[in-house]
Amino acid sequence: xxxxxxxxxxxxxxxxxxxxxxxxxxxxxxxxxxxxxxxxxxxxxxxxxxxxxxxxxxxxxxxxxxxxxxxxxxxxxxxxxxxxxxxxxxxxxxxxxxxxxxxxxxxxxxxxxxxxxxxxxxxxxxxxxxxxxxxxxxxxxxxxxxxxxxxxxxxxxxxxxxxxxx
Numbered sequence: 001x002x003x004x005x006x007x008x009x010x011x012x013x014x015x016x017x018x019x020x021x022x023x024x025x026x027x028x029x030x031x032x033x034x035x036x037x038x039x040x041x042x043x044x045x046x047x048x049x050x051x052x053x054x055x056x057x058x059x060x061x062x063x064x065x066x067x068x069x070x071x072x073x074x075x076x077x078x079x080x081x082x083x084x085x086x087x088x089x090x091x092x093x094x095x096x097x098x099x100x101x102x103x104x105x106x107x108x109x110x111x112x113x114x115x116x117x118x119x120x121x122x123x124x125x126x127x128x129x130x131x132x133x134x135x136x137x138x139x140x141x142x143x144x145x146x147x148x149x150x151x152x153x154x155x156x157x158x159x160x161x162x163x164x165x166x
Contacts, residue, residue: 004035004112005035005036005095005096005112005116006035006036006037006038006093006094006095006096007033007035007036007037007038007094007095007096007097007098007112007116008037008038008039008040008090008092008094008096008097008098009029009033009037009038009039009040009098009100010040010042010087010088010090010097010098010099010100011025011026011039011040011041011042011087011099011100011101011102012041012042012043012044012071012083012084012087012102013041013042013043013053013057013061013068013102014043014044014050014051014052014053014083015050015051015052015053015054016051017103018102018103019053019054019057020057021102021103022041022053022057022061022102023057023060023061024105025100025102025103025104025105025106026039026041026061026064026066027064028105028106028107029100029106029110030064031106032106032107032108032109032110033106033110033111034109034110034111035110035111035112036094037094038067038092038093038094039064039065039066039067040066040067040068040069040087040090040092041061041066041067041068041069042069042070042071042083042086042087042090043068043069043070043071044070044071044072044073044083044086045070045071045072045073046072046073046077049077050083069090071083071086071087071089071090072086073086074086074089084099084101087099096116098116122166123156123166124153124154124155124156124164124165124166125155125156125162125165125166126155126156126157126158127155127157127158127160128155128158128160128162128165130165131162131163131165132160137163148163149163149164151163151164152164153165
C-alpha cells in the first residue's frame with residue numbers, strides 16, 4: 001500500500017437509482033479508505049435531462065463530508081457516459097483523482113497501490129457496444145488522422161476481442 005498519496009474519489013449522483021447507489025458507495029469508501037482522501041459527488045447539470053437528487057440524499061452526503069460539485073456533460077447531453085468524462089476535470093487538492101462508477105462498493109481496505117503510480121489508469125470495457133464492425137474503428141482513427149493500434153484487448157465481461165476501448 002502507498003498511504004503517502006492522497007486520493008479524490010469522484011462518482012456521479014443523479015436522480016433515481018444512482019442517488020441511492022452514490023450514498024452506498026460513499027459509505028463504503030468512508031469505511032475502507034485508509035489514506036488521505038476526499039469524496040466528491042458529481043451532480044449532472046440539466047435537471048430536465050438527468051433529474052436532481054432528492055434533497056434528503058444531498059443532505060446526507062453533506063453530513064458525510066462528501067463534496068458536492070455540479071458538472072456539465074461536455075460531450076453530448078444524450079450521451080450519459082459524457083457525465084463520467086466530465087468528472088475527470090473536477091479540481092482537487094489530492095494527488096490522484098479516481099472516478100468510480102456509482103453502482104460499485106469498496107469492500108476491503110484501500111490505502112493506495114502500485115497501480116496508482118501511472119499517470120492514467122482505465123478499466124477495459126465490459127461488453128462491446130461499439131466497434132463490432134472493424135470499419136467503425138477505421139473511421140474513428142481516420143477521422144483524427146491516426147493509424148489503427150496494433151494491440152487489442154478483451155472485454156472484461158463478454159470476452160470479445162477489440163481495440164483499446166474503455
